[in-house]
Amino acid sequence: MKKVLSVACALCMTTAMLTGCGSSNNAGTAATGEAQNSAAASTTTEQASTATDAGTTLIALITMDSLDQHWVTLNEGAQKAAAELGVTVQFMAPNTKDDAQQIECVNNAVSAGAQAIIVAANGPDAISSALREASDAGVKLIYVDSPANVSAEATFSTDNNAAGKTAGEEMKKALADAGVTSGSIGIINVNAATDSCVMREEGFRSAFEGTDFELLETQYGEGDAAKSQSIAENYITQGVVGIFGCNEGSTTGAGNAIKASGKDNVIGVGFDKSDAILGLIDDGYLLCTMAQNPDVMGYEGVKAAVKAINGESLGGAVTDTGVSVLTKQQ
Incomplete structure (x- = not known):
């Protein structure tokens, strides 16, 4: 399944009143339903209290949602580092990409006594006030995947602009190989705020500058x-020659639409890796996907958090965790 091209380029520590934010310190666990959310909230609060009372280092990992495989894999990397370093990492994830729930996760992490918060910001602005308050309270901040507009100890993410441009170049090459030198291309993004996805779109668009292709107005699928x-x-009804999905859900949706259309002349390129996406590539409905390394983000994020908690200055360093292009197995 892999043609690798190196490019340089869901737990919420909730109160009983909060629903929709699941919690776990295991990669595959996410509470579903009101009763499960309530139980998870109670368990989490008790675990956090026990950890801090015993002097154990407590780190909160807050992602955008609990659904995408990307975040599950990121948490797996974080838990691996936690086991190696002897710290507790609580995985915090709203059920959907919801700013209010993510803010609530930050506030609850602070209340529970987390010494550091590792966060993938749903948007750079919405969560900033809560993160600033956390920082003012002495909590160390580490960004993974997507930052907010508050200074952090370190950031671990993909060079999303470069990766987006690579996605565009892959599509452009496939179109050229098919003898297509003009036409319209659709772009599906998450929203207009998530920094990582915005940068991917910008990079993708830059790959088509100076060509005869028309990149249509971006549509948002959350x-x-x-x-x-x-x-x-x-988009397919409009006669596009290609579709770019900026994240896992966008890519899966694009591939499913191409499959349902029965057309073999629409090039689909996407972002992130999941079983569904890999299946769509193997079956020929997607050309390729840009696979990030979320496990590296989580692993390095925890290591950095522990260093920051122990007083080491990280200088706000930004580390590119890399991306690979996954295509159909030859």
Whole structure:
């Protein structure tokens, strides 16, 4: 399944009142339903209290949602580092990409006594006030995947602009190989705020500068595969020659739409790695996907958090965790 091209380029420590934010310190666990959320909240609060009372280092990992495989894999990397370093990492994830729930996760992490918060910001602005308050309270901040507009000890993410441009170059080459030198191309993004996805789109668009291709106005599917499929189906009806999905849900939706259309002349390129996406590539409905290294983000994020908690200055360093292009197995 892999042609690798190196490019340089869901736990919420909730109160009983909060629903929709699941919690776990295991990669595959996410509470579903009101009763499970309530139970998870109670368990988490007790675990956090026990950890801090015993002097154990407590780190909160807050991602955008609990659904995408990307975040599950990131948490797996974080838990691996936690086991090696003897610290507790609590995985915090809203059920959907919701600013209010993510802010609540930050506030609850601070209340629970987390010494550091590792966060993938849903948007750079919405969560900033809560993070600033956390920082003022002495909590160390580490960004993974997507930063907010508050200074952090360190950031571990993909060079999203470069990776987006690579995605564009892959599509452009496939179109050229098919003898297509002009036409319209659709773009499905999560929203207009998430920094990582915005940068991917900018990079993708830059790959087509100076060509005869028309890149249509971006449509937003909130990272939801079903919504993204509907958007992609509309693009296909308009006669696009290609569709770019900026994240896992967008890519899955685009591939499913191409599959449902029965057309073999629409090039689909996407971002992130999941079983569904890899299956769509193997079956020929997607050309390729830009696979990040979320496990590296989580692993290095925890290591950095522990260093910061122990007083080491990290200088706000930004580390590119890399990306690979995954295509159909030859």
